[in-house]
Structure formats: structure tokens, C-alpha cells
Amino acid sequence: MNTTPKILVVDDEKDLREILQFNLSSEGFEIDVAASAEEALALPLENYHLILLDVMMGGMSGYKMADLLRKEKALDIPIIFLTAKGSENDLLTGFNVGGDDYIVKPFSIKEVVVRIKAILKRGKMTAQASSVLEYQGLQLDISRKMTSLDGEPIKLTRKEFEILAMLMKNRGKFISRQEILDRIWSDDVIVTERNVDVNIARLRKKIKDYGTVIKGRSGYGYCFDS
Template sequence: MEERILVVDDEKDICDILQFNLENEGYKVDLANSAEEALSILTDRHDLIILDVMMGGMSGFKMAERLRKEGKSVPIIFLTAKNTENDMLTGFSLGGDDYVSKPFSVKELIARVKSVLKRVRLNKKETQTLWQHEGLTIDILNNRVTIDDVEVTLTKKEFEILSLLSQTSPNVYTRSEILNQVWGDNEFVLDRTVDVHITRLRKKLGEYSSIIVNRSGFGYYLNSEPKTTE
């Protein structure tokens, strides 16, 4: 899935450079030139914030502090012209995930971005093992799907698609992303293969078939608000 990054820096040149390089790596990038602007455009769809510390108006540290007080856990990589131990400790104490000093290497920053996002993905996979919506349960740990405690018989690929969508609900997965995640690069299959498996899944889910939604021109997602347990 295409991950979305919010870059917040009052230096337009830095924003433009980061946007160009991050988009070349396949990320979606939004830009803000102040903490105030960033707060106005930040959504749950953002997977990471690259946040300058020293800006006019609200500082990056203040913005991070506000986000954490509001219970928002979006990962943050701080950018700063300062390189002191106290600043680093402040950044981490405010819930920062990494800290990069200016001037920085774009390649190094991208490596840090990939590392943080990978860690977040792994943590999600480790913690989200049970997805529930009314009488439907997707037990990711034990590879089981039940409706009102009656097991639904799915093929391996069908379960993997449903598990994939449940772990990122309500984010959209494109057909290509589903193919890459479920079939991998070693199998030659067409986008139509995903549609066929989704049709079979909907039939097997019966009254819950409508939770798998096709967003025209984008892909598929689960349209519900599950209860997640560890």
C-alpha cells in the first residue's frame, strides 16, 4: 500500500527536495510550511510525519507534544539544526521515533523513513491478531474466519486477502498491491485474479459480503470499524 508522509518545514526548498525524493521512493507526500498548517491537514491516513523542530510560530516540539496529548500515535522523525544531547532527549521524550540533524543526507533520511515505517508495520502485525465486526471474526493468528462461531471455509489465498484488508482497514489496497502481497513477485497473475477471489469471498461471507468494498479506480477495503484485540 502507498504510504503517506507529511513533511513539515518552514524552508520551502527542503520541503520540495524531500517531496521529490520521497515520491521517487513510492510514497505519497503532503507538505506544510508551519506546525499550524500541518495540524490543519493531518489526518489518520498519514503514516509518518517528518517534522522540523525550529519554525516560526509553534515549534516542532510543541506540535509533537500536542499530538501525543491528543492520543495521536503517528510516528515522527524530527529535523533540527541543533545536534545536542538535550535536544535529542527532548525529542524522544515527546514521543519522537527518530532524530536527524541538519544538514542531512537525503539518502540517510530516506533510510530512516523506511526503518521507522517498517518497525510500525511489524508492530501492527504483531499486535493485531483478531478482527471482529458483529458476528464476523477474522482470527489472523490461527488462520480462521467464523460467522456466529461457525467456521467459514476459505482457500489460502482468500484468507490472505481478507487478512490483509482487515489489518489495514479502512485503508484501500490496489489490485497490484494485493497481488504483490498475496501472490508475490514469483507468480504471473492478472489483476482480474483479485476480482475473482473477492467475488468468491463475498459469496462465502453471506450477510457480511458488503464489508468488502470496491472503491472504483482505487482498489478494495473493509468498510467497518472493527474491534481489535491483542
């Protein structure tokens, strides 16, 4: 079984693609390259462990590609943005569309390698730990899409399951209704924040005593406050 991390470099600068491909291959990574977001989207992206993604490209931008991967394709592949723009707003935009890290050009290859290894290591640890989410007697099996309460299976709708998983993965952090809508209802056209409230209410009822750990606060959204 091949365990070599497979990385996709997406950048419209030919010289930079070649430099990254050569140097990262020398570090033991398997590297593929694409000259545009459109070219990258034609590849089997689920086979990659990480994407190095240029922000400013002709045609589709890196931000747009990342947003599409997260919302339409529902892929959780780590993304490191490569960009000549390093303002606070640019950083926030990158993280808001699902980026995991942000490297400002010009950069050293050593910096890129360190960032890649850190994210791959974190992802490996997260994958090992997050296939099952637990809080006391409440358990979510992410891979099998199953929920149990004190050892007994309970039936949640897909939206309820996804909301609970999202809240449990971000324990202690308030998530706005709009962010929940954007993540969970990205495929729907007409939804309102009321949809979130209704699903939260049903979810609290189904998980019984554990429903009290889902806190709501006006203007902040919801939090799994364990």
C-alpha cells in the first residue's frame, strides 16, 4: 500500500510549478501539477492529501476553487494558499473559504515543506481521533453516519447529524446561524436562519438530557458547551 503523501500544486506560473515539483519530490512527496483551477478540477481530487493553491490565476481564482471544493464537492482536503497578497483581509478570505494555511510569496522551499508536514501530521492525528465524536453517553460515528445515546441507537436526519457533528467538532465555540446555513444547506436555494433553529430544536429533543449542552445566544449562534 502506497503511503507517500500525494500533493497537487495549482499555479499558473510555470517556473514556480517546476520549482515546487522538483523540491517537494526531493522531500519524498508525490507531486502533480495543474496550470489552472479548471485543469485541477478535472483531476480526481479525492486522491490527494493536500493542495498547494495559488490565489490569483487567470480564469477561476484559488479562492473560488477552494469554496467550490468545500461547498459543492464536500471535500476536506487540506489547502495551503500561495499568494503575493498578504493583507489581513486576504488572510481572512482564505480561511473563510476553507483554507488551512496561507503562504505569502516570495517564500522559501523550507517554509513550504515545514507547513506541509505540519498540516499532514495534524490531519493524520485528526483523522485518527475524529472518526468517532463522543461526549459522555452521546456518540457520533462519522464514517458510518450513526448516532447512539447511552449505547442505544437514535435516528437523526442528515441535517441534524451534520449540525451536531459540526458543533461537537467545534466544542466551546459559537457558530453563527449563517455559517451553519452555508455549510449544511449549501445545496439549497431558499433557506432562512429559521431552518437552523427548527433543526436545533428537534435535535435537542432527540438527544434528550444532552440537549442542554447545545447553547444558543442571540447574535452569536449555537455552541456545544461541554
